[in-house]
Structure formats: structure tokens, C-alpha cells
Amino acid sequence: MSEHNWLLRVRNLTKIYGEPNERTLALTGPEWNSNICPDTDSIVACAGVSFDLYPGEVLGIVGESGSGKSTIVKLLYFDMEKTAGSAWLRPYNDGRANMLEASGQQKRYIRNHLMGTVYQNPRDGLNFRFSSGGNIAEKLIMAGSLHVGSIRERASFLLEKTEVPVRRMDDTPAAFSGGMQQRVQIAKAIANNPPLLFLDEVTTGLDVSVQAKVLDLIRELQQELGIAMIVVSHDLSVIRMLTDRTLVMKHGRVVESGLTDQILQDPQHAYTQLLVSSLL
Amino acid sequence: MNIVEVNQLSKTFELHILHDKMITALHDIEFSIAEGEIIGLTGKSGSGKSSLMKCLYRTYLATGGEILYASSEGKTVDLVKATDHEVIALRRSEIRYCSQFLSVIPRVSAIDVVADPLARTEKNRDLARARAKDLLEVLGLPTALWDAFPVTFSGGEQQRINVARAIIARPRLLLIDEPTASLDTRTKDVVIGLIRDLKQEGTSVLCISHDDYTLERLADRRLHLQSGRITNPITEII
Numbered sequence: 258m259s260e261h262n263w264l265l266r267v268r269n270l271t272k273i274y275g276e277p278n279e280r281t282l283a284l285t286g287p288e289w290n291s292n293i294c295p296d297t298d299s300i301v302a303c304a305g306v307s308f309d310l311y312p313g314e315v316l317g318i319v320g321e322s323g324s325g326k327s328t329i330v331k332l333l334y335f336d337m338e339k340t341a342g343s344a345w346l347r348p349y350n351d352g353r354a355n356m357l358e359a360s361g362q363q364k365r366y367i368r369n370h371l372m373g374t375v376y377q378n379p380r381d382g383l384n385f386r387f388s389s390g391g392n393i394a395e396k397l398i399m400a401g402s403l404h405v406g407s408i409r410e411r412a413s414f415l416l417e418k419t420e421v422p423v424r425r426m427d428d429t430p431a432a433f434s435g436g437m438q439q440r441v442q443i444a445k446a447i448a449n450n451p452p453l454l455f456l457d458e459v460t461t462g463l464d465v466s467v468q469a470k471v472l473d474l475i476r477e478l479q480q481e482l483g484i485a486m487i488v489v490s491h492d493l494s495v496i497r498m499l500t501d502r503t504l505v506m507k508h509g510r511v512v513e514s515g516l517t518d519q520i521l522q523d524p525q526h527a528y529t530q531l532l533v534s535s536l537l
Numbered sequence: 538m539n540i541v542e543v544n545q546l547s548k549t550f551e552l553h554i555l556h557d558k559m560i561t562a563l564h565d566i567e568f569s570i571a572e573g574e575i576i577g578l579t580g581k582s583g584s585g586k587s588s589l590m591k592c593l594y595r596t597y598l599a600t601g602g603e604i605l606y607a608s609s610e611g612k613t614v615d616l617v618k619a620t621d622h623e624v625i626a627l628r629r630s631e632i633r634y635c636s637q638f639l640s641v642i643p644r645v646s647a648i649d650v651v652a653d654p655l656a657r658t659e660k661n662r663d664l665a666r667a668r669a670k671d672l673l674e675v676l677g678l679p680t681a682l683w684d685a686f687p688v689t690f691s692g693g694e695q696q697r698i699n700v701a702r703a704i705i706a707r708p709r710l711l712l713i714d715e716p717t718a719s720l721d722t723r724t725k726d727v728v729i730g731l732i733r734d735l736k737q738e739g740t741s742v743l744c745i746s747h748d749d750y751t752l753e754r755l756a757d758r759r760l761h762l763q764s765g766r767i768t769n770p771i772t773e774i775i
Contacts, residue, residue, distance in 0.1 A: 311622060469643040476642055480656065498642045501625050516595060516621050523597040527553030534554060 263309040263347065264452060264485050265333075270306040270342035272328050275299030277340075285508065287528060292325070292508040301509040302328040306342070308504060308514065312452065313483040317496040317517060319532070320506030326489045328509075330455045332357070333487075334374045335364045346371060348452060369399040373446030377458035379438035382445065383430045389416065389441045390426035393448050400449040415444035419474055436467030440474065447478060457489045472498055493536050497521055505529045539607065540710055540741045541570040541593070546602035546617075548588055548765075562588040563765045566602070570710070575732070575742040577756030585765040586745045590712045592617075593743065594634040595624045606632070609709055630658060635703035635713040639687055639695040646684045647673065647698055654706040665705070672701040676727055692719040700728055704735055711735065714745045722750075729754050 273281065281294040285301045292301045303325035310316050318326040331337040333344055343355040348371050349363075356367055373396075376382040383392050393412040402408050413423045419440040421433075430438045439459060446454055456475065460468040476499060479486060488499050496503055496517060503520045505513040505528065513526040524530045546566040552558045562585050570576055578586050591597040593604055595616055604616040609631055614623060628634075633654070641650050651672060652665035659665060673683060676697040682690065687698050700716050716732070717725040725748075732742060732755060746752050752759065761769045 309622070314625070472642060473644050476645075480653075497640075502621050514621075515598075516624060518594075518596045519598060522591065523550070525551075525598065530552065530554045 262311065263352075264312045264314075265310040265347070266345045266352070267309075267329075267333070268307045268343045270329060270332060270344065271304045271340045272302040272325075272332055272337065273299050273304070273340045274302060277301075286510045287507045287512050290508065292323075301325075303332075303506070303509045306504075306511055308511075310453075310485055310487065312347075313479070313485055314502070315479060315486045315488060315500045317500035317503040318487065318489045318506060319491060319493065319496050319503060321491060321532075324506040325509040326491075326506050327457050330374070330457050330487060330489055334372060334455055335368060346453070365399075369396070370401075370449060371451055372453050372455065373448070373451040374455040375439070375442050375446050375457065375459045377461050379430060379435070379442050382442040383438065385429055385431045387429065388427045389421065389430050389433070389444075392430065392441060393445050396445050396448040402449075411448065412444075415448055416441070418478075419444040420470070434467075436463050436471060439463065439467075439471055443471075443474060443478070447482070447484065450482070452485060454484050454486045455489070456486055458491070459488075460495055461490070461492070475499060493521065493533070505532070538572050539569040540572050541607075541743075542603075542605040543568050543593075544603050544605070546589075546592060546604060547600050548585075548592055548597060549600045561765060563592065563599075566767060568760055568767065570741045570743060572741055573736055573739045575736055575744060575755055575757050577752040577759040578743055578745045578762065579747070579752070579759055580762035584762040586762055587714060588765075589762065590634070590714060590743060590745060594628075594632065594712055595619070596634070606710070631709040633703050633706070633708035633711050635699055635711070635716065637714045637718065639699045641687055643688055644686055647678065647687050647690075648683050650687055650698055651701045651705055654702060658706050668705060669701065672705060672731075673697075675731070676701055677724060693721070693724070696720060697724065697728075700731070704731055707735060707738060707740065709740060711740055711742045711744075713742060715747070716744065717746065717748055717751045725751060726754075 276297055277294060277299040278297050280296055281299055282304055285292050285294055306329055318329060320326045332339050339357050344357050345352045346356050349356050349367055390412045393415055394408045397408050397411060413426060416423050416426055421437055421440050430441050460471050490496055500517045503517045504511045507528045513529050520529060521533055524533050543566055546563060548563040549559055549561045566589060580586050588597060592599045599617045606614045606616050608614055648666055648669045651669035655668055656662045656665035678694060678697050687695055696719050703713060716728050729751060744755060760767060
């Protein structure tokens, strides 16, 4: 892993709601125990977030609700507009253009060809009016596949891979259990072999046996396909099992980053120490 | 040639949630590990053995000093200051840590748990699984358990899985914590034999053990820790 072969490079990623002034960043963050600016009431969802992600690497983002971890993923997947910051993705213009400044059309291209995302709520990632096969087809068509036969073949391959019974390909996800909906979402997200996958609280709310199955699937896909992933979770055991490196967030800022086992066993920041010592 | 040189290494934990209480685990540690050498690390519980090992693996961030590692590419890397990505790359290809306790993803079979590190380096799962089967056979793990999930195994069975997983990819530096603690004598001998085989191929080993039987058969030298300090100039075992 040399300094230069990163897949995704993020610098100073910032999202602020409301009308910030020049003191907003200085008056918010973990040392103020708040992400709300006392001057302007603007809310700093995340600020100054920088990291590199290497091909095939799995990066975890932990923190409590509202700490800004999902915001990072939403900004990078263009579900949200940044306030400031840059992000370069190697397969897009050979990593030379800030993808956050790309045109709408280019952003659609990046989303459809170079990234996949799995949301906590399957309703955000799947269209419940389409069949599960139709959902996968939608992603493939957006990425330029037009041949019905090959789309159907790819969809059944992906459903098999994610252990969704292929005979239920024509059923809508509404008729599926939560774990199965999540697996259809994963199948859809990886449909066009993206080099980068975002996973936002994907096992939250699933019971433990289903959770284990989803985690095992993610680990298998990562090893087999070598997809780089950003895993957002408030669950430290999910982070421990899946990730190489971890960012810890509080009040919109990264308070600590490091190797995942180091973060869990030798946390440096007071907040991380509290988080780790609260682990059941 | 030395693979590891540790100079003036210290480790202090600063516990912010206990009013910034400071606990010093290691003071001024100096030693080296030569290529193909096995060093036995001894000392009472709480003397700092695991802390030292974790500093070498960068699970703990050292507070001071340096850990110079001579990589297979001929570079010298200070494991105290190396970037996370440098450490990840070394862990994938040449440095392996084997803790006392097995920690795995639930619902992954024993064979796959063992095969994983090799499948990552060789990019060939079938070959890795075949090698994993060989190791589990040598270690006497009943074949009925090969497809079962290790979380349900006994202590001794888990330990064998853990050892197999640590050595399958033939690391250059093996950090191994109590590899024989819950094993019967016959299985101990197998584990000792496997680690000696690695040594023959040039692997350097740092091995924590309370067990004289294991250390007598394995260690070239011993390093004794007391309250976070090395108390002996390394004892040569003849």
C-alpha cells in the first residue's frame, strides 16, 4: 500500500445546516460538547473529515447517534450536498477531479458505475413497488445494461450469492423478512461490481442470527470481490469483525482514528475510552 | 541479522475516564530478535508480557521509544511511528499475532477460519482450505468439527484453531501468546513441532508462556519481565 494508490481520498469534508458564521467551527465540536453553533444555531453535522481508503480496505466509522457518521456516507454517495471539502475517487478521471464538484450527470455516472450503498432501512435502498429481481435490474439498466436475458441471469446469480431464494425473484421485497430485504439490498448494491461500497448500519434492528448471516455475507463478498467498504455502525462488535481501520466521531468531528484493534484495546480519546468501556 | 530491534520502549496508559489516571505498563524495554530465533517471554501475570507483544503488533500505541522492524522488502519500519496502512500491509503479509483467545466472525467454519489468512495472501481459497485441512489433521482436531463453528468449541479446540490460523501463511514474525496453555502433552508436542518447523524456514518468534515444558523445547533465549521491566540480560539456553 504505497502513499499513492488510494482508491478514495477525502479532505476536509464538511456539512453545516443553517447559516454559519466565521466562529461556527471554532465554537462547536467535542470540546464544546455540542455541534450547535451558539451564535447562529447552525448545526455542524460533520466538519474537517479527512481520510484515505485503499483498494479492498474496510474502514469503520463509529460514534453515537447524531455524531455525523451517516452524513459522511451520504455526502460521498451524493444523497446530500456538501458545505465544503473534496473527495477524489481513483476510477473517476484517474482521481484528478473533485467528485463532489462534478455535474449532476457525472454524479449519476459515478453512483451507478463506481459505488454501491446499503442503507439501514431497506425502503431507502429498494423500490418496494418492483420485484426483487426488478430492483437489481434497475441498477443494471442505470449502469447501461440493456439485454433482458443477461440482466435476468445476473440478477439470479446475485440473489443466489446473497442467499435469497431465486424462485422469489419476482416477489416484491415487501413480502420478505428484514434480513432477506437487507440481502436483496446488498445484491442490488454490488450488481455492477463497484470498487466501493457504503454500508450504513446494515445490521441494526436485525435479530442476532440474521445479523450473523448478513455479516458473514459482507465478509465473504469483501474477500471474494475485494470491494473496498466504509462501514458505519454504532455497534463496536460489527466494527471489530469487519474493519481494518476505524474513525471515531463525536459532535461532527473525528476524535480519533487508528487500526481497529488499537481503537478497541488502546483508545486514546476520552470519548473512545468511554465507548469501549461501555461495551457489554 | 536482527528482524526486530526494540529501543527504550515504554507504554503508559492514560485513563481519561478515571480522572486521567496514568498506568505505566512498560519501562525502557530493550531487546532484539534475530532471524529464525525463538524468544520465550516470561513473567508473572500483570508483568507486561502481553502489553509488550501488543506494542509490537501496534494494537497498543507505544508511548516512547522505537520498534525497528526489518521488512522482507529490505526496509526498516519503526512500528511505533509507521502509518496505519503500512502496519496493515505488514500484518497481511509478514507479521502475525496469535492471542490467547480466539476471536472470530460467528458462523464461519473452522476450516475457513484457519484458511482465511492464506486465502488472502495466495488468492486461492481451494489451496488455502487444503492446507487448513492438513494443519487441523496434524493438530488432531476431529474431522466432524471441521465444518462446525469454532465459537461452540472447547478451550483446547479453539486454541488449536487459533494456532493453525496464526501459522498457516508462514509469517516472518510470529507473536504468539500462550500457544500451549490448554493442551495435553501430545498436542503440546505437535504445536511445538509446528513452531519449530517455521523457525527452520526462518520465522522469528516471540512466545509468551508460563509453561517450562514448552519453553525448554522451544525457546532459544528467555526474556523475563517484572513490573514492566526486563530483569535479566537475556538468558542463553544451552
